[in-house]
Amino acid sequence: MAARDLIAEIKADHGEILFHQSGGCCDGSSPMCYPKNDFHIGGSDVKLGEVDGVEVFISGPQFEVWKHTQLILDVVPGRGGMFSLDNGREKRFLSRSRVFTAEELAALG
Template sequence: MEMTVNGEPRVIATDAALDLIAEIKRDHPDILFHQSGGCCDGSSPMCYPANEFIVGDSDVKLGEIGGVPVYIGASQFEAWKHTQLIIDVVPGRGGMFSLDNGREKRFLTRSRLFGGGEACAVPDATDRRSGAQYSSR
C-alpha cells in the first residue's frame, strides 16, 4: 500500500496538530496515532504511547505526521481510501484513552478527496516532512 496517491500523502497535519504532537512527545517520546473507527470515542484520531497499543495485522499505515506513524483499520481504510486525512486540533477534550485528553484541546480528522475535490473546508496545512503546502483555497 502506497503512503501517497498521485504524489500526495495520505495523511498530513496542520501546524496546530504538529504543535500538540510536539507537546505530547515531551511527556511521551514514542507515540502513534490510530484513526478510531467510531466506538467509544467517535471517529477521532487517537494518540497512544507506542508501547501501549498493538498495531493489528489488518491495520494500514497511512504515513507519518511530525515523525509519528498514523494507522487505520483495514475496513475503515476501504471507506476512506479516496481521501486525504488532515489531522487538526480544536478546543475540547480528547478521547478517553488518547494522550490529548486533559489538555483542553483535541485532535480532529478532516478530509479532502484526492484529485482536488474537497470533502470539507480545510484550514491551511503543511506537511513538514516534505514542506508541501495544502490549502482549501
C-alpha cells in the first residue's frame, strides 16, 4: 500500500512515470523512478510488469542475476536516488526480493 500511495503522489506531481531497476545504486536495491518521457529504455532492458499502471523495467544484466526472484516494490524512510523522483520526499522506493519456488519457476517457463 505504501508503494501505491507514493506512486500516486509522484504521478500527481509529474504525470506518467516509470521504474528502472539497475545495478548501479545501493547494490541494485533502489529502483529509480523517472518521468516516462525522460528515460530511454535500452535494447537489453527487460519489462518486468506494471504496478498501478506504471511500467517496471530492469537492465538485462540485472535481470540475469534476479530472474529467479520475485521483486517486491516497497517504501522505506530515507532519501531516494539523486535522479529518482522519490528523492526529497523523506521516503524512498526499495526493491525487496524472495526466491521463486520450483513451481513458480516452472510456471514462468
